[in-house]
Amino acid sequence: MADLNSILTPGMIVRHPDHPDWGDGQIQSNIAGRITVNFREAGKVVLDGSRVTLVLVSASD
Template structure:
Protein backbone atom coordinates (compact mmCIF):
# COMPACT_ATOMS: atom_id res chain seq x y z
CA UNK A 1 0.00 0.00 0.00
CA UNK A 2 1.29 3.44 -0.78
CA UNK A 3 1.77 6.08 1.91
CA UNK A 4 -1.24 8.20 0.93
CA UNK A 5 -3.67 5.27 1.03
CA UNK A 6 -2.18 4.17 4.36
CA UNK A 7 -3.50 7.29 6.12
CA UNK A 8 -7.10 6.78 4.96
CA UNK A 9 -9.50 5.98 7.79
CA UNK A 10 -13.23 5.22 7.88
CA UNK A 11 -15.25 8.40 7.49
CA UNK A 12 -12.68 10.26 5.40
CA UNK A 13 -13.78 11.66 2.05
CA UNK A 14 -11.89 10.72 -1.11
CA UNK A 15 -12.08 10.89 -4.90
CA UNK A 16 -10.92 8.30 -7.44
CA UNK A 17 -8.35 9.89 -9.79
CA UNK A 18 -9.52 7.86 -12.82
CA UNK A 19 -13.27 8.08 -12.13
CA UNK A 20 -14.22 11.72 -11.43
CA UNK A 21 -17.83 10.97 -12.42
CA UNK A 22 -18.15 8.77 -9.29
CA UNK A 23 -18.09 11.93 -7.17
CA UNK A 24 -16.88 12.08 -3.60
CA UNK A 25 -16.72 8.85 -1.64
CA UNK A 26 -16.59 8.04 2.05
CA UNK A 27 -14.06 5.44 3.20
CA UNK A 28 -15.82 2.52 4.89
CA UNK A 29 -12.73 0.41 5.68
CA UNK A 30 -9.02 0.20 4.89
CA UNK A 31 -7.52 -3.25 5.48
CA UNK A 32 -4.26 -4.17 3.81
CA UNK A 33 -4.51 -3.16 0.17
CA UNK A 34 -8.34 -3.31 0.16
CA UNK A 35 -10.11 0.02 0.61
CA UNK A 36 -13.90 0.00 0.61
CA UNK A 37 -15.43 3.30 -0.40
CA UNK A 38 -19.07 4.34 -0.78
CA UNK A 39 -19.14 6.78 -3.71
CA UNK A 40 -21.99 9.22 -4.13
CA UNK A 41 -22.69 8.35 -7.77
CA UNK A 42 -21.32 4.77 -8.01
CA UNK A 43 -22.13 3.14 -4.70
CA UNK A 44 -19.87 0.78 -2.74
CA UNK A 45 -16.59 -0.07 -4.45
CA UNK A 46 -13.59 -2.07 -3.21
CA UNK A 47 -10.35 -0.46 -4.40
CA UNK A 48 -7.00 -2.25 -4.76
CA UNK A 49 -4.79 0.22 -2.89
CA UNK A 50 -1.64 -1.24 -4.44
CA UNK A 51 -2.85 -0.11 -7.88
CA UNK A 52 -4.88 3.05 -7.25
CA UNK A 53 -4.01 6.03 -5.05
CA UNK A 54 -7.20 7.63 -3.78
CA UNK A 55 -7.14 11.39 -3.30
CA UNK A 56 -8.29 12.87 0.01
CA UNK A 57 -11.13 15.38 -0.46
CA UNK A 58 -11.41 18.40 1.78
CA UNK A 59 -14.52 20.56 1.68
CA UNK A 60 -13.91 24.29 1.58
CA UNK A 61 -15.01 26.08 4.76
CA UNK A 62 -18.06 28.33 4.49
Protein backbone atom coordinates (compact mmCIF):
# COMPACT_ATOMS: atom_id res chain seq x y z
CA MET A 1 0.00 0.00 0.00
CA ALA A 2 2.67 2.49 0.98
CA ASP A 3 4.30 2.36 -2.48
CA LEU A 4 1.27 3.87 -4.21
CA ASN A 5 0.90 6.53 -1.52
CA SER A 6 4.57 7.50 -1.83
CA ILE A 7 3.89 9.29 -5.14
CA LEU A 8 1.32 11.60 -3.55
CA THR A 9 2.49 15.21 -3.28
CA PRO A 10 0.85 18.41 -2.03
CA GLY A 11 -1.86 19.68 -4.33
CA MET A 12 -2.92 16.28 -5.68
CA ILE A 13 -6.63 15.44 -5.35
CA VAL A 14 -7.54 12.07 -3.83
CA ARG A 15 -10.46 10.08 -2.43
CA HIS A 16 -10.51 7.76 0.58
CA PRO A 17 -11.72 4.33 -0.65
CA ASP A 18 -13.57 3.57 2.59
CA HIS A 19 -15.15 7.01 3.04
CA PRO A 20 -16.60 8.25 -0.28
CA ASP A 21 -18.87 10.54 1.76
CA TRP A 22 -15.77 12.61 2.65
CA GLY A 23 -15.64 13.79 -0.97
CA ASP A 24 -12.46 14.73 -2.81
CA GLY A 25 -9.50 15.83 -0.75
CA GLN A 26 -6.34 17.78 -1.46
CA ILE A 27 -3.01 16.43 -0.22
CA GLN A 28 -1.45 18.90 2.20
CA SER A 29 1.66 16.86 3.09
CA ASN A 30 3.12 13.37 2.87
CA ILE A 31 5.90 12.89 5.42
CA ALA A 32 7.22 9.47 6.46
CA GLY A 33 3.96 7.75 5.52
CA ARG A 34 1.75 10.21 7.40
CA ILE A 35 -0.50 11.81 4.81
CA THR A 36 -2.45 14.94 5.65
CA VAL A 37 -5.48 15.50 3.43
CA ASN A 38 -8.04 18.29 3.49
CA PHE A 39 -11.31 16.59 2.48
CA ARG A 40 -14.27 18.65 1.26
CA GLU A 41 -16.76 17.13 3.72
CA ALA A 42 -14.52 15.85 6.55
CA GLY A 43 -11.94 18.61 6.87
CA LYS A 44 -8.28 17.94 7.65
CA VAL A 45 -7.46 14.27 8.27
CA VAL A 46 -4.05 12.70 8.98
CA LEU A 47 -3.83 9.15 7.61
CA ASP A 48 -1.36 6.31 8.11
CA GLY A 49 -0.28 5.46 4.56
CA SER A 50 0.52 1.88 5.58
CA ARG A 51 -3.15 1.28 6.44
CA VAL A 52 -4.98 2.85 3.50
CA THR A 53 -4.25 3.42 -0.18
CA LEU A 54 -5.81 6.65 -1.37
CA VAL A 55 -7.33 6.85 -4.84
CA LEU A 56 -5.74 9.49 -7.07
CA VAL A 57 -8.38 11.71 -8.72
CA SER A 58 -6.18 14.43 -10.21
CA ALA A 59 -2.50 15.35 -10.14
CA SER A 60 -1.53 18.96 -9.52
CA ASP A 61 -0.34 21.06 -12.43
